Amino acid sequence: xxxxxxxxxxxxxxxxxxxxxxxxxxxxxxxxxxxxxxxxxxxxxxxxxxxxxxxxxxxxxxxxxxxxxxxxxxxxxxxxxxxxxxxxxxxxxxxxxxxxxxxxxxxxxxxxxxxxxxxxxxxxxxxxxxxxxxxxxxxxxxxxxxxxxxxxxxxxxxxxxxxxxxxxxxxxxxxxxxxxxxxxxxxxxxxxxxxxxxxxxxxxxxxxxxxxxxxxxxxxxxxxxxxxxxxxxxxxxxxxxxxxxxxxxxxxxxxxxxxxxxxxxxxxxxxxxxxxxxxxxxxxxxxxxxxxxxxxxxxxxxxxxxxxxxxxxxxxxxxxxxxxxxxxxxxxxxxxxxxxxxxxxxxxxxxxxxxxxxxxxxxxxxxxxxxxxxxxxxxxxxxxxxxxxxxxxxxx
Ligand code: ATP
Numbered sequence: 183x184x185x186x187x188x189x190x191x192x193x194x195x196x197x198x199x200x201x202x203x204x205x206x207x208x209x210x211x212x213x214x215x216x217x218x219x220x221x222x223x224x225x226x227x228x229x230x231x232x233x234x235x236x237x238x239x240x241x242x243x244x245x246x247x248x249x250x251x252x253x254x255x256x257x258x259x260x261x262x263x264x265x266x267x268x269x270x271x272x273x274x275x276x277x278x279x280x281x282x283x284x285x286x287x288x289x290x291x292x293x294x295x296x297x298x299x300x301x302x303x304x305x306x307x308x309x310x311x312x313x314x315x316x317x318x319x320x321x322x323x324x325x326x327x328x329x330x331x332x333x334x335x336x337x338x339x340x341x342x343x344x345x346x347x348x349x350x351x352x353x354x355x356x357x358x359x360x361x362x363x364x365x366x367x368x369x370x371x372x373x374x375x376x377x378x379x380x381x382x383x384x385x386x387x388x389x390x391x392x393x394x395x396x397x398x399x400x401x402x403x404x405x406x407x408x409x410x411x412x413x414x415x416x417x418x419x420x421x422x423x424x425x426x427x428x429x430x431x432x433x434x435x436x437x438x439x440x441x442x443x444x445x446x447x448x449x450x451x452x453x454x455x456x457x458x459x460x461x462x463x464x465x466x467x468x469x470x471x472x473x474x475x476x477x478x479x480x481x482x483x484x485x486x487x488x489x490x491x492x493x494x495x496x497x498x499x500x501x502x503x504x505x506x507x508x509x510x511x512x513x514x515x516x517x518x519x520x521x522x523x524x525x526x527x528x529x530x531x532x533x534x535x536x537x538x539x540x541x542x543x544x545x546x547x548x549x550x551x552x553x554x555x556x557x558x559x560x561x562x563x564x565x566x567x568x569x570x571x572x573x574x575x576x577x578x
Contacts, residue, residue, distance in 0.1 A: 499561025
């Protein structure tokens with residue numbers, strides 16, 4: 183079932199009539215969620231993820247805009263008539279009921295043509311329980327289950343009515359790290375097996391990236407970017423998205439572009455030297471301490487006009503190279519097995535440390551004061567310093 187959100191907007195009115203402090207929780211969200219896909223709605227706290235989900239399931243009424251399931255306009259439909267299954271963060275199971283009774287509960291209220299016999303209900307409950315692999319725990323009470331098992335019961339209860347759309351609101355938040363990993367794989371499997379269009383809300387980028395077919399990144403009620411996880415990671419449309427996706431996070435620097443060349447340093451530190459002279463400084467770079475080297479050209483960025491920028495460099499975008507133009511003070515090297523994490527400092531960095539992830543075979547002198555890298559151009563993103571929107575350059 184495809185789900186279409188059309189100019190969906192939710193404004194919460196001000197509680198205080200004298201002060202105009204209405205909240206635009208979701209602002210003009212338009213998107214067609216393809217049939218049978220798992221969509222991750224992702225963003226920091228307060229960005230409007232849950233409000234979007236609640237409008238889709240009918241618990242919140244949009245201020246404007248429309249919602250379609252297939253060709254049906256469900257904008258005005260009550261939640262129980264939409265055919266959605268909803269799973270919350272805090273499972274919300276009935277403590278006095280067994281697992282079987284909890285799963286069957288949504289079926290008890292079916293009326294008219296949809297009404298089921300007791301046997302049909304039990305059979306449907308077992309089907310759903312089998313799907314989430316808890317069919318052997320049907321006679322237990324929720325208090326006799328682990329957190330992960332309780333969450334599976336909640337998912338089975340959402341699936342038992344065979345929903346047209348499955349909505350999951352931070353379903354893994356209450357689980358410990360190991361169970362989170364396991365349960366997110368389970369959710370992906372269940373979604374694949376059932377083919378139910380699923381919308382998954384999370385603030386955890388790793389979680390969203392690992393299981394979603396498409397991710398929607400939101401900020402302050404506004405959709406920033408929609409795409410396949412890898413595409414969004416490789417091609418962030420603005421600084422917010424670049425910073426939000428990736429562990430360890432992207433390294434961000436102040437810089438400027440001049441004559442198609444990218445320099446890492448503040449504009450006011452720019453040396454009054456010609457391009458040729460800058461290249462000479464670059465070649466002698468290893469002989470000078472990093473703080474003495476404003477204006478080092480780190481990359482050619484043809485196509486970007488002269489301006490102040492932010493420069494994002496993914497940790498995997500650094501290649502150890504004694505002649506590299508990116509030079510930083512070395513703090514320490516963390517061994518991670520296959521890779522090593524080179525922790526360093528750079529004057530133009532916005533964060534106290536810069537982290538480069540490089541192959542463990544790389545020859546880096548752990549006792550050296552500085553470390554030099556060349557940069558992989560496709561791992562370097564340039565953003566307008568004012569708008570924070572991406573500025574594209576030709577990668578040669
Ligand atoms: P979280 O991850 O913390 O749950 P979220 O991204 O799901 O955050 P929402 O819960 O959708 O964010 O909230 C979006 C904005 O709307 C926030 O600024 C929030 O304070 C506001 N908001 C949500 N519900 C209401 C409400 N009932 N009345 C007024 N403002 C609300």
